[in-house]
Amino acid sequence: MKILDYMRDNFIFLDGGMGTLLQEAGLKPGELPERWNVTHPEEIIRIQKAYFDAGSNVVLANTFGANCLKFDDEELEKLINAAFANAVKAKEESNGKQEKFIALDIGPLGRLLKPYGDFEFEDAVAAYAKTVKIGAKAGADLVFIETMNDSYDTKAALLAVKENCDLPVFVSNAYGSDGKLMTGASPASMVAMLEGMHADAIGANCSLGPEQLIGVMEEYLEYASVPVLIKPNAGLPRDEGGKTVYDVYPPEFSDCIKLLLEKGVRIVGGCCGTTPDYIKAVVDKASKVTPVPVTDKNKSLVSSYTHAVEFGHSPILIGERINPTGKKRFQQALRDNDIDYILNEGLKQADAGVQVLDVNVGLPEINEPEMLESVAKELQAVTDLPLQLDTSDPVAMERGLRCYNGKAMVNSVNGKDEVMDAVFPLVAKYGGFVVCLTLDEGGIPETAEKRVEIAERIVKKAASYGIAKKDLIFDPLAMTISADTTAALATIQAVHDIRHGLGANTSLGVSNVSFGLPSRNIITSTFFALTLEQGLSAAIMNPYAMEMMNVYYAFRALHNMDANCTDYITYAQSLPAMAPAGANAGAGANNANTSGSNAKGSQMTSGGAGDASSGNVSALQNAIIRGLKEQAGNITKELLKEVKPLDIVQQEVIPALDIVGKNFEEKKVYLPQLLMAAEASKEAFEEIKKEMAKSADGAGPKRCSFVIATVHGDIHDIGKNIVKLILENYGFDVHDLGKDVPEQVVVDKVVELHAPIVGLSALMTTTVPAMEETIRLLREQAPWAKVTVGGAVMTQEYSDRIGADKYCRDAMETVRYAEEVEKSLKG
């Protein structure tokens, strides 16, 4: 019998701990247990037979750590094959009458993936794939991915299984006492991602005892539509007379497991500290429990690497601002590969209260697949909001979905077969929550009825790809009423019919409705309210439009979606802070006075006073010197009404930076203050860039280019980022290649730009040779370029030895050197 058939009507009993039993049998600390498959097969068989005898349906082959990072290919194959030979022997020798299966056991690689670690996602997929291929060939009945404490690593392993075999796969994560994975994922977010990728059973193991995992299990049971599993520890370990003992014994352990079976868990076993006695106790107690049927919870979920967002209850706001359409400044940022600008757009919308970020980076002259992957990754490194990948290019969509850590929204398909046939297979493979536009070859139907017909067709087509209706969200398309005053009525009707007739979620790009009309926000926000009343589940919108946010918070309060109106009250209280710039500037000026008098009283003052007589600095300069971001931005905005952008840079910003820079060099202010001033001037620059993007000449003239990188093998970029920020403030055209940059990549960029100056950073002595090699290649292929080096391990002596042109101790020294180089170019 196949395991999937068997588990339909029965509990599945897994095995218990292996590590602790092997230690008792003599496995030494630090010794790799997988080697025992070959050196001590009799011990492995003995333990596994005991589990089968105790009633386990599934025994995990001893392959937890069998991966190509720990063993070479030849040994890996030998150890996995031996593991299965042992498990088969145990199965044959056992007199247990139950159905018996053997699983390929896959534990984490032990390397944290980027962006928090240094291991590439695709390298992890490839590593897991090797183990999967060997295990499938060795005769596994299923694959058991377990003890995963990171969602991205879990995705890599599951993807490797799906791409390399057809076996059933169970996925189990290790939760901390806070009910989350080490890297932050909640149970609901794991359910969303793993079900999207078609895991056959999901749940938790290790780290805690059964009692502490009850909360985690309840969350799984609430969201999961596949069988839920648990394989907990026997409580916590402690040392008793030199022996490791755990504090939960078989009677309590099995009582707690019984309780979980009654709640609906279907697959149970034990992890660290559990023995065949525990499994026997569990099997005995379970005989008195009837399995709770596994039902479809019908949840519409998307997720990030920390949490899930559910559609269908409280309306969901999807921020629309990461999109170049009609935004000159954003287009400029895309062309300049200015990722920071895009990230900032995401962070600002998160602060404004959206729950999902739409990501559209399509521009004719850029490589969209590459850009979408890069932006999706970078956004996921700075924000935990789920993303809506917005592209019409299926290649870009696949790149985005593959690298996405969680279950993404997919924007979009429509009623055209060719579009559905291109996108649905990707969703079936990677998971996703799909925006479906109710249009087809014939365009957008005028009536609600016809739009619903298209929606019904899409539901059928999706089902043929194994995608359920709960994973679709329909956009019945808002059209402007300035062209046809019946347009809004049709859309409102369609929202109602899809929600209440078809029983599916709906979403709208609401702002289209007011196109061509004055004071658009009035129409748009009212339309938003009307569609919400018809059951709209989500809106793609501008979160900076106060009218829209007013409607959102009021609607939730009025519809009993906001307990005690807490969110509304918090929102309402934040409103004065959103008043126009004048009020802020006033408050700022008051602050300045207070602080000024404080400064007089103290000898050790900060930048503001310093040497530059405070009487001579302007309001903007004062804001920059003291690191007041908001003020710097607001004052610049005001100044731009009268003063030319470049004059502000020359007469205000640069002199202020010089004062701060000088004070830093004279040790009157220190690094945190230098950076605060840099942040404030960046805010001023952002206003200036916005103004300049409006005119034809784009971002305006820049100083010479400066290529900067942390060298190969080194992942420290704090210092490099600081230098970059300060250089940008001084107007240099900085090209940041990031960290751990291969030598030739640096050289190629310098050649491409004919850059006159290169900055290399290294923090560890072990990576200085990589720096030396980079310099050597630069001398060969880009002899014109001056090389400056810095970083924690750098000294003048090191710098001389590896042939750098200049050693710079800090950011300001780098600025001075860059100025010098630039001057010599002109001279």
Add this chain to the structure above:
Amino acid sequence: MKEFFQALKDGQLSEKRALTPIHQEYDKPPVKRGEILRYAGYPAAALRAKGQGKDDESALEVPTDEELANRLEEVIKLTDGELTYRISYVCAKIDRDEEGFPILPFEQHSENLKMNLNNCRGVIIVAATIGAGIDRLIRRYERTQAATGLLLQGIGAERVESLVDMFNDEVNKTAADLGLKAHPRYSPGYGDLPITVQPHLLKLVDAEKRLGITLNASYLMSPSKSVTAIIGIE
């Protein structure tokens, strides 16, 4: 730990002693603002005591720059609820080889460590981490708000050091109660003890499973605000 110290004192440690990692969670240690700023490149000389300075001095140090003081408070608030304070440790007996190097559960040949562990019969090997939350925050802010990113780095360093200090105080006290002496803690990367011993230390305390600590190709730990240390017991 106490039981181990007692056995150590009585000379009754068994040869085949299992190394059982014990893990513990701690409450938030008091925040040392002066230390945070020091890690962020702001020297002690520019600090002043807040109020009358009669209370716990270290907790009351604030920068003279008011804007920086405000920013520091904002940034400390950002970390609320984002940090966990967890450690895992093992107690082990040590012998000497013929050259007098301590025989630890992993191989090393460090003169400095040998000196540090002089006269010690036992060691405590500990790993501590404040979790991945701080790394998420640093990621979130370092590129868009550099000063906040820098201060977060400082907070992370101060927090994890304070955590190890807290554990170390416990070790010192438990040892002192039994008339034993705990030596100053020693970490890979100090002196001639290479960071390549890191995988062995982490394995001994089961750091990947218990604390979620992994190493990258350069032997650096993730979460980045993690510490391993060896404490000799004389």
